[in-house]
Amino acid sequence: MIQTELLAPCGLYCGVCGIYQADRDNNQKLKEKLAGAYGLTPEQISCSGCLSDHKFVYCQTCGIRSCVLAKGMEGCHQCNDFPCSLIEAFPVPVGKKVILRSVPERKILGTDQWVREEEKRYQCPHCGEHLFRGVKRCGSCKEAVELD
Secondary structure, three states, rough: OOOHEEEOOOOOEHHHHHHHHHHHOOOOOHHHHHHHHHOOOOHHHOOOOOOOOOOOOOOOOOOOHHHOOOOOOOOOHHHOOOOOHHOOOOOOOHHHHHHHHHHHHHHOOOOOHHHHHHHHHEEEOOOOOOOOOOEEEOOOEEEEOOOO
């Protein structure tokens, strides 16, 4: 069953987000690493998904989510203005790249299949371990991975 709170309107599926996974798994080592990357404390590495009541600090004021919800849509995949200036101005390059790939795929595949494909995309090709978006090396087998 799909957890709807993980369906970020921008097209970044929260189920493969490092912040979400670190919080879900209470992975202190990953929280510390992510905190350093984001300039935060490990305690701030906390999120239950974009559409939950407990959002990551940087996602709390997301203009993309606000726009989609104001239009009464589920996501950018339903918007005729995609990609818009909000997408073009997305501050994280790897995130923007994923959004530009992911939103058209969700539109074509439908939400259920899109979620399955996103989860499959973020598995280590060497050992099958679940990975998160942006990872460069599998935490389990230590092999290098190339994901977008």
